[in-house]
Structures are given as structure tokens and as C-alpha cells.
Amino acid sequence: MEQFFIFVGVLVCLAYLVKCMRFAKCIFLHFWKVSPRSFLQSMGQWAVITGAGDGIGKAYSFELAKHGLNVVLISRTVKKLQAIATEIEQTTGRSVKIVQADFTKDDIYEHIQENLKGLEIGILVNNVGMLPNLLPTYFLDTPDEIQSLIHCNMTSVIKMTQLILKQMESRRKGLILNISSGTALFPWPLYSLYAASKAFMCTFSKALQVEYRAKGIIIQVLTPYGISTPMTKHININIITKSADEFVQESLNYVTNGDENCGCLAHEILAGFLHLIPSWVFYSSACQSFLLNQYTDYLKQNIHTK
Numbered sequence: 001m002e003q004f005f006i007f008v009g010v011l012v013c014l015a016y017l018v019k020c021m022r023f024a025k026c027i028f029l030h031f032w033k034v035s036p037r038s039f040l041q042s043m044g045q046w047a048v049i050t051g052a053g054d055g056i057g058k059a060y061s062f063e064l065a066k067h068g069l070n071v072v073l074i075s076r077t078v079k080k081l082q083a084i085a086t087e088i089e090q091t092t093g094r095s096v097k098i099v100q101a102d103f104t105k106d107d108i109y110e111h112i113q114e115n116l117k118g119l120e121i122g123i124l125v126n127n128v129g130m131l132p133n134l135l136p137t138y139f140l141d142t143p144d145e146i147q148s149l150i151h152c153n154m155t156s157v158i159k160m161t162q163l164i165l166k167q168m169e170s171r172r173k174g175l176i177l178n179i180s181s182g183t184a185l186f187p188w189p190l191y192s193l194y195a196a197s198k199a200f201m202c203t204f205s206k207a208l209q210v211e212y213r214a215k216g217i218i219i220q221v222l223t224p225y226g227i228s229t230p231m232t233k234h235i236n237i238n239i240i241t242k243s244a245d246e247f248v249q250e251s252l253n254y255v256t257n258g259d260e261n262c263g264c265l266a267h268e269i270l271a272g273f274l275h276l277i278p279s280w281v282f283y284s285s286a287c288q289s290f291l292l293n294q295y296t297d298y299l300k301q302n303i304h305t306k
């Protein structure tokens, strides 16, 4: 019995040590960039970004072009994509290709494949996603967009990975960044469908990383919390809520930092605090009522409808 408790104690200590090491690595990377600037460019000539017309996807498009990659922007609204393409070409001198596609549909992938033919793709950012309710909402009260959400948040990740991973595997090089969410780290009542779709992304991504790590491919899932974008109705930026540009610049420092991270130090710390809350507290009716009332009021006071 005594040995059993010692064994359990050692396991718990080891688990905390691993957590501390991950956290320490994040802090280290926050203050000292370790991957050379040429690292992203060395993955290949082109980066493909889904949901590139605004928010986080737009920020990745600019940042990767600044790192010397040509970019393929995939999104719904051509006008927005054209404007971004012109700006990227003028400011960075990189080539830009735009592809119009609506990821709530599942018949778009041949069209995307056609447009990617012949490109040496080094980076894929599976960024597109939809959030059916920004304010905490019961499942039955959320907009009935279930199939669209499944296609946009899940099918897109699988199909885009399938299209591009093959090429990366034969070149034995590549980086896939999957933009999940902090809500994926444990079940989130009042965002149940969105959080579950993002948890799928984490599971898929981490399993895939194990399969393809030895083939030279980095697959990383990012689990950020609040970022000010159209999805979050341009919520006010503060010490926790990041701008898309800020988040993306920081997250690119961490691409070699394991198969999952929050993408920025502030969210890594927030995740650490949330993990400290016992689940019986988090899932208590008092906490859910706090989310429905005080948190909803906070969101309403801090969002902007542009």
C-alpha cells in the first residue's frame, strides 16, 4: 500500500513538472525568440490560410508574407480577399493567390485542390471557424446551424489537411497550425457545440502529430481565449484579450513548442488558472449563472457592432 502511494505521488509530481516545463518554455520563448526568422520560410514557398478575409486569418496572411512566404487566401468574400491581396503584395512584395470558398459547404474541395495545383505548400493554417453564439447560450437556444458548423469547424480541418499533408509528406517538411480554442480544453457549458467542435480539432491534431512527426511535419493546435475580431464583435483589447496581429505574431514564436499551446503567454497563464478551478465549482449552477448574467453583461459592455 505504501509503495502504491509513493508511486502515485511520484506520478503527480512528474505531471506537475511537465506542466511547469511547458510553461517555462513558453516564458522563455516569449522573451527570447529561438526559431530563426528563416524557419517559417524554410517550410516551403507557399502558405495556405483558411478564413483569411478578416480577424486571425488575415493577421496570419500578413505575418507569413512578412516572413517571406507567398500566400493563398481562402475565404467567402472576394472583395475583402482582393483588398488584402493588394495590400500584402504592395507591402511585402510576396505573391498572393485568392480562392473563394464557403466552408459551411462540403462540395468545395475539388475547387480548392484545382487552385492549389503546382504550388509548393510549406504551411497550412486551418483557421476558419464559426461561433454560433458569442454570448453564453443554452444549446436549444443557439441558432440552428449545426451542419454548417460541423462543416466549417471540423470538415474543413480534415479535408484541407488531407489535401495538403500528402504533398508535405513527400517533401518531408511542413507546418500545419490548427486554430482551435481555449474552450476546447475542457467541456464549456453554454458554448457546448462550439467547444466540442474545437475539442475535436485538438484530438485530431495531436494524434496526427504523433503519426507524422517522424516524417518531418509539425502539426500544432492552438487554443487561444479572447481575441478581438469580427467573431468577437471587436471586443475591447486588454491584458488578456489580444488583437489578432498581436496574437499571431506571438503564436508564430511557439511553432516548435509542442503539439498544443495557447498561442500567447497571457492565455497560457489564463488556462493555468482555469485548470486550478475544481470542476465541481466550474460546473456548479452558481458559476453557470455567473456566466449567464455577469459575464454576459461584461461582454455586452465591451463589444462593438461595426
Ligand SMILES: NC(=O)c1ccc[n+]([C@@H]2O[C@H](COP(=O)([O-])OP(=O)(O)OC[C@H]3O[C@@H](n4cnc5c(N)ncnc54)[C@H](OP(=O)(O)O)[C@@H]3O)[C@@H](O)[C@H]2O)c1
Residues within 6 Å of the ligand: 050, 051, 052, 053, 054, 055, 056, 057, 074, 075, 076, 077, 080, 101, 102, 103, 104, 127, 128, 129, 130, 131, 152, 179, 180, 181, 182, 223, 224, 225, 226, 227, 228, 229, 230, 231, 232
Ligand atoms: N476571436 C477569438 O476570440 C477566438 C478565440 C479562440 C479561437 N478562435 C478561432 O480562431 C479562428 C478565427 O477566428 P476569428 O475570430 O478571426 O474569426 P472571424 O472574425 O469570424 O472570421 C474571419 C474570417 O473567416 C471567414 N469565414 C467565416 N466563415 C467562413 C466560411 N463559412 N467559409 C469561408 N470563410 C469563412 C470570414 O469570411 P468573410 O470575410 O466572408 O466574412 C472572415 O474572413 C476560428 O476558428 C475561431 O474559432 C477565435
